[in-house]
Amino acid sequence: MAAAPPLKILHCFRNPIGGIFRHVRDLVEEHSAAGHQVGILCDSTTGGAYEDALFETIRPRLALGLTRMPMRRAISPTDMIALFKSYRHIKSLQPDILHGHGAKGGAMARAIGSVLRVNRYRVARVYSPHGGSLHFARSSLAGQIVLRLERFQERFSDAIVFVCDYERRTYEAKIGRPRPHSQVIYNGINEAEFSPVALEPDAADFMFIGMMRDMKGPDVFIDALARTERRIGRPLTALLVGDGPDEDSYRTMIAESGLGLRLKMQPAMPTRKAFALAKTIVVPSRAEAMPYIVLEALAAGKPVIASRVGGIPEVLGEDSEALAVPGDADDLSRIMTAAATQPDWRARIMPKPASFKAVFSAPVMARDMIGLYRELLPAATKRAS
Structure with a gap:
């Protein structure tokens, strides 16, 4: 034939x-x-x-x-x-x-x-x-x-x-x-991305990476970070990585929240380079279809916290404890607190690598x-x- x-x-x-x-x-x-x-x-x-x-x-x-x-x-x-x-x-x-x-x-x-x-x-x-x-x-x-x-x-x-x-x-x-x-x-995700990314020595606790626009939820992330600090009772570090039309409003929000020394903004960069800069990836979108950032992060061995929107539950699991109510900074903060304080959170909550790779x-x-x-x-x- x-x-x-x-x-x-x-x-x-x-x-x-x-x-x-x-x-x-x-x-x-x-x-x-x-x-x-x-x-x-x-x-x-x-x-x-x-x-x-x-x-x-x-x-x-x-x-x-x-x-x-x-x-x-x-x-x-x-x-x-x-x-x-x-x-x-x-x-x-x-x-x-x-x-x-x-x-x-x-x-x-x-x-x-x-x-x-x-x-x-x-x-x-x-x-x-x-x-x-x-x-x-x-x-x-x-x-x-x-x-x-x-x-x-x-x-x-x-x-x-x-x-x-x-x-x-x-x-x-x-x-x-x-x-x-x-x-x-x-x-x-391509084969080369199915390998862990090592953390930089000064890696931040949390990271948002994506387009700087309200639909993607950077404002929710900023609010949730401040709430998480109050829940835990200690300062946290975080990064916002990306470009977009609403960057200036987020800079203002960071300054008004008193997070300027702990929450930094950086321009768009290759995702695997960014993954080395933070321990946990947060995807606080208000709307999505199937965001690649969730797939890329899991393939790189990163724990992910995300909104329950679009196809994200099809990746993390419909009943995953890593899923937050869209647009709800307090609910997102609750999950960020668990990820930061429970040593076994990642092992319990994240999808198994083999089953994830077989589909995505x-x-x-x-x-x-x-x-x-x-x-x-x-x-x-x-x-x-």
């Missing part, structure tokens, strides 16, 4: 920051190593030196190239310009798979893929929400518009891929049962994704003919 031919895969997304970018980088690494041709199309106005360096690490893997152009977050008349330029570029690449990530990337991939299909070109259109539109409430006018647009775009989709079962359930509750094929494929590894994620891509191509060929 002849081996299946390699695929040409193009990933479209807007924001090259955070979980979506990490997800795409892992797929690029795994799929290019397996002989597939992969490319990226994303925004050119977002990200900084750190993200530029990450792009350089995967550029040799991008047989279909790295293309960046301005893409605004909100719907804008300039979208038509980006869409037209993207269409011409994608048509020249002749991909087998157009995989859109997030609301903007998903809309672009499905629109362009559908135009190509009208012209009888074989291409499969795949969409991964990654939270995105699913953060909107059905009760708001903006939410009604966005969620109805998501439903409308299903007719231009060959498959919808969810990164966790929570994301699938949220989609069904807010938008409806997916009409195209849908599948849960968990985010995964990049090779498993990449294998399942390629399997889906190949299933879609015969259908795409049939409908395009």
Whole structure:
């Protein structure tokens, strides 16, 4: 039996920051190593030196190239310009798979893929929400518009891929049962990350690492740290690591809380470098899909405290004592106190490494994704003919 031919895969997304970018980088690494041709199309106005360096690490893997152009977050008349330029570029690449990530990337991939299909070109259109539109409430006018647009775009989709079962359930509750094929494929961590990270001698007690915006909960972390100090009766040390639009407000909050000498802020850095700087990772998000930081920390042997949001309970366990009520600094502080004062807390509460790796590894994620891509191509060929 002849081996299946390699695929040409193009990933479209807007924001090259955070979980979506990490997800795409892992797929690029795994799929290019397996002989597939992969490319990226994303925004050119977002990200900084750190993200530029990450792009350089995967550029040799991008047989279909790295293309960046301005893409605004909100719907804008300039979208038509980006869409037209993207269409011409994608048509020249002749991909087998157009995989859109997030609301903007998903809309672009499905629109362009559908135009190509009208012209009888074989291409499969795949969409991964990654939270995105699913953060909107059905009760708001903006939410009604966005969620109805998501439903409308299903007719231009060959498959919808969810990164966790929570994301699938949220989609069904807010938008409806997916009409195209849908599948849960968990985010995964690459093999090199499944090794412990040694602590620096002056490691802090706790760390928040992520985007500096209220949805991620740095303000909850700051409040919880102050409460934990009062509970324990001694000073604690902590770090906030990351960049984002609300940095200045957190600096002010730290100063007003009297934590300035014990809670430091540092810019975004590689996660494993950051892990050496603190004993316990805290993920106090108000909303998430499947945050990579939880997976990365567990793979590095770090204990994790997190909000009970998104797919995090699917990783830590639905009944895990490491899960806090979202947005509740007092509940988060209760768990931080236990982690800081109970010597056996980590061994009792954290997932077992072998069972964790069997589900949340990049090779498993990449294998399942390629399997889906190949299933879609015969259908795409049939409908395009």
